[in-house]
Amino acid sequence: MRKFVWNIVSSIYPRFLRTVYGMNIDLKSVISYKAQLDKSINPKGINIGAHTWVLAGALVLSHDHSRSLKVDTVIGDNCIIGVKAIILPGVILGDHVVVGAGSVVTKSFPSHTVVVGNPAKIIKEGVVVNNKGQIVLN
Template identity: 40%
Template sequence: MRSLNKFLGLRKALVRLKWLYFTKVWGMDIDPTATFSLSVRFDKTYPKGVHIGAESYVAFDAAILAHDMTRGLYLDTWIGRRCFIGARSVILPGIRIGDECIVASGSIVTKDVPPRSIVAGNPATVIRSDIEVGPFGRFTDAGQPNRLARFAR
């Protein structure tokens, strides 16, 4: 069986180049320890309004918006540290996502998200609070036996 791990170095280099492009050319505020998919969509109409904290991850096809042309809004959008933004989710302009949050795939975030929460849906609502995550929004007990026990209530 062949592994794709041999391409991880190439992917890391491409993400670093894209980070340089987003931060130096467009002026976005993305922490150097944050990472993202190569297909992520950061707002380039108001790029200075995009802020992503340390050790956060933004998955593929997620859109982080900082402007709304229909209402003439240009607002800063903040993603805290150690967050995970799921695939194809949309973060609307002016939203503040607290530290250590998880945004489920396909969610449309229309309101601020309190720290240490999981949100999901359209519009996104809090489905769990007081979660514990590590870097990139990964559960601290991920990969350990009985990790699903935390959901059995």
């Protein structure tokens, strides 16, 4: 029963963000309702691909109020954004990117990488994430 309820809730929230705020979020992605996506000035600038997991407390921004900057923030397919990670505006993450918990992503990263730290740096390459948000070992 719990899994059934989880599947319903996790499929409703991306639809809500897409419909109400105009965010470009694939309906196959999983967004925690505790994640904070930029809804204030540029919500249409957030683009999240299929089978991407944005976990609780993660912050995804698409504007910088101090610089009057409105840019697109793109997260590719099959990515995992860790708990309380921060994705700054204008960042482009490729497919199969894992962002560690608490990391601050200040620049773009290519596909198939694991990034951690403040500021985030690549610690591993050649990573594959399956459709269930699990890292597949090579």
